Amino acid sequence: MLGSGLAGLRAAEVLREKNFQGKITLVGAESHLPYNRPPLSKQFLAGEWEEDRVRLRLPAEFHSLELEFLKGLKVVGLDLQQRSVQLSQGTAIDFDGLVIATGAENRQLPALEGRPRVFTLRTLTEALALRQALSDAKSLLIVGGGFIGSEVAATAHGLGIRVCIVEPQQTLMYRGLGEEVGSAVTNLHREKGIDVRCNTEIAHVHDDGERTSIELSDGTTHTPDVILVGIGATPTTDWLSGSNVHLSNGVVCDENCRVMTADGLAVKSVVAAGDVARWFSRSQNCLVRSEHWTNAQDQAVNAAHTLLLDLNGEGGNALPYDPVPYMWSDQFGKKIQAIGFGDPTDEVHIVKGALSDGKFLAIMERENRFVGAIGVAMVPLVMQARILLTEGASLDVAREKLAS
Template identity: 40%
Template sequence: TDGIVVAGGGLAAQRACETLRRAGHDGPIRVVCGEQHAPYDRPPLSKEFLAGELGPDELRYRPDDWYREQEVDLLLGERAARLDAHARRLALDGGAVLRYDRLLIATGSEPRRLPGVAGRDNVHELRTLADAQGLREAIAAGRRLAVVGAGFIGQEVAAGATRAGARVTIVEAAAAPLAAILGEELGGWFARLHREEGVEVLLSARIARLHGGRGVEAIELEDGRRIDCDAVVVGIGTQPATGWLAGSGLDPAGVLVDGAGRTVAPGVFAAGDASRPFDARLGVHLRTEHWEAAARQGAAAARAMLGLPVAASPAPSFWSDQHGVRIQYVGHAHGADGIEIDGDPGARDFTATFTASGRPVAALLVGRPHALPALRRRLEAHHDERTAA
């Protein structure tokens, strides 16, 4: 047999390998890792690593010995370039062709690019350890950092860089951070949090032009405001890293899979940020881009590869840490028509529950790290009641 090949060496890949071995699979496993590193944990890149509290080795999921003992073959610095699903061959960009019996697509996400910044020296994005190392050097004490985009990554970078002594300005096009997900009122809470911690937050801020030569020296907004900066971080969202699937018959805009990671191509599975699994609760395919989902989907796809049963997925959730405050989110707020606040937003301790026709569908938790499991059960109970009705 040609064994199992995993394209991508991140969280979903790691969980798939562990699940395969634990379930007793003893055939060959090869992992095509686009980076020069064995699989490592990304969330700390914008948190503890950026703040200088963790080193690169502490991010690794497993030491080298583990891969040796488990006979998991890591192909570091190799990239999947083309898939022939019919012939079950995966071509790498170095020219090698891997034949597989089963393939897991787990190439994750890549940052969306801001137009006009290609080739500029001091513009950073944050997806990989190499990105984070470059950014860490750029945010030394006192330097002026402009953060474009107040999504979770942008806000975490703003918080981490402030802690590291940088002077940070957030430039956000919407009227509030995260307004598209949380609405303007709750999004406004995030703007206040950053301002209280010394971050300048510019909202409804549209970029007109970038000043400078090889490096960006200032960002000029459409309303004439000018942000002088030593470095820029762009955090304007991600897209699935699946462009290499063009021509394979699978969707390069995120691979459609069922609840167990199966694609329409025989023997091909997908998991994590690169995939769009079918969400049985909402009845649509949804890409999640969160740690918990990638971990669970990687394990689920591994079980499906071996023909083992796969449990239904729980309501999705993620977390973020900003200025020492734990923020969590669970469920889907789409279609919500009300918000109930419990607690004290001013004291950074509250739960905002999104409701649809009076039933909870999603919740934002601030400063309540232990409340998530109970909330998740509450959302799921209401959902089951609704689908049974």
């Protein structure tokens, strides 16, 4: 197992649940026991939860898996011919089967990198540092209004901090929610008092060694107590360069989560899962990748099954991984949920509630098909929409059932 996040842990658990008796080595660049990232921008950042509550498993549960856990170590290379991985401290591990679950890492903004009071958020260590910085801050500027930036804005607002978000797109969370729903979320933030500056970019940055000042394209200059850069993530694949693994916005996999080589061959007993994996979706007839919790968990299950079948010479029985994607976000006490392969260009129909109330269910139409749904404070209906989407319901059926 490479990567001790949710996907790596879950794959190891499935192997044990399926009675895999062999040795399992879990290599993790971080030195913590596997933990959950979603609370890092919510309860943990707010100071409501401590480290023990963000653990994915109790220590006793984790140790019962009988893994060799190489924590604080990085894998730096993969030799597919020799079936071995190289570790940062110079040793190598041979394997019969391999799960690649190295996740994603934050995109950096060179203009802000290394400047005073500038933070990013992905790991527990980063969350601790940001939480500490916010503890005596009065103002926070967030660069990037994606879903992490928007969540941190809501959490920091709850701590009594003045928040400004700078977002180059026309709305917050535009890439995931599209213009109409993104505007509703933007309004929700503005109503709460967040200073949201859309269609705005960073024009100039300077610091005096203690504080960083940012001049924006709208002509204003901000010198906040804390700056968070939240401009998305990229799959962690640098360590695979030169390995002959097909890399293209992630580790390219077949429909069973088997890793593909650059020559287009699926490698037996070598699978990938979670944020790092870009797999072939049968229903979409293309490669897809997801940076969300539910996918990391579900894909790890499928990848571990494929791995076990390959090891037993039964790889032909592997099942395709083709879920209806699901993500959630918590902001200002409201749950925002999205299902399906929505796209900002899809047509949006509000079937329940109203955008202006900040409580609604929207369904997405593309070429007269029902392709996704987004709900704000509509949990049961989103779950119903998820079932309908899984069943392949038509647009009319979805509209009728969800609106009733």
